[in-house]
Amino acid sequence: MIGPGRNLLVVTQGDPAGIGPELILRAWLHRREQALPAFAVLADPDHLGRVTRDLGWSIPISPVEPSKAIDTFDAALPIIPLSHAVSAEPGRPDPAYAASVIEAIETAVRLVHSGAASALVTNPIAKHVLYDAGFRHPGHTEFLAALAAAPGEAAPHPVMMLWSEALAVVPVTVHIPLGSVPSALTTELIVETGRIVARELRVRFGLSHPRLAVAGLNPHAGENGAIGTEDSTVIMPAIEILRQDGIEVAGPLPADTMFHARARSRYDAALAMYHDQALIPIKTIAFDEAVNVTLGLPFVRTSPDHGTAFDIAGKGIARPDSLMAAIKLAARLGAGRPAP
């Protein structure tokens, strides 16, 4: 056995023309020195074989049933084959592969739901490529919430958190145009997000008393209303409700001064009001270590912090660090789930 547990993780291929396939291969090559837990890949074995050969790497690949994956992992990279064949070339994304990309995600969720896997790790997808194929979810985060919904029930509210040892950030609004942020930002949305983050920091991350910091929206958190009013009319009331819940919350903080090292030591997670307010600081501080983890789901899902990197796909130079961090965090957060 390799790694800390016998629980199987399932890893999706991501966009087959991106760096996902080669990152999986490199992560498997590093399995021993990194003490990675056993994982199986959801992909087309022929495609992954071609990627391996084109890179000139010698990696045994073994198509397996999920129940055989853990025992295979030490000697070969286990692949749970998908029904859609893929002939993607690195760096040349094509909506024709959307069915395979989606099948990988759906199969991973099924395996986690059935108890055959303890958690899932996704490789990056290019949203615009999937949109061209008719995909109607903004990204994995919302798609996974839809897949997590019990029959006849509404999808759970998913929360995106980018986590590293140095900083954890949560964009309250995510993949929407910047101009739509002020109207999308409501007190209810901030409260709901803060409650989910506080609960999951306690339950999944083991923090007995999580401390949240909430960013303002406007420069200087609105400068007492002189540079915008959302900080006092929308964000402050949310902070007061979260405090009434007993959650320790600071804010609204001017976003420009809340991410330096001393400021970061005062909180466990920062709630940011829009995508780049959250992701710029963490990708600047911890690009190779940060992990995207979805909170609010009934299962554990992690992902590297970066995207498909079509510009370097197939060159063998993409760094597997964030994927390996995602695999380790998935094992840590999913460890309580029993293997079948």
Ligand SMILES: NC(=O)C1=CN([C@@H]2O[C@H](COP(=O)(O)OP(=O)(O)OC[C@H]3O[C@@H](n4cnc5c(N)ncnc54)[C@H](O)[C@@H]3O)[C@@H](O)[C@H]2O)C=CC1
């Ligand atoms: N979880 C997911 O599925 C995510 C998907 N994306 C998707 O990725 C696509 C491309 O997004 P970009 O903004 O260009 O970001 P990107 O992260 O793919 O690339 C940005 C820059 O970082 C480099 N880079 C990224 N990962 C690297 C690695 N592991 N090793 C070395 N260099 C690396 C790239 O070569 C590029 O120069 C978009 O279509 C977006 O939708 C972006 C973020 C997350």
Ligand SMILES: NCC(=O)COP(=O)(O)O
């Ligand atoms: N910028 C983060 C990102 O795009 C991740 O999206 P998701 O596919 O994990 O929802």
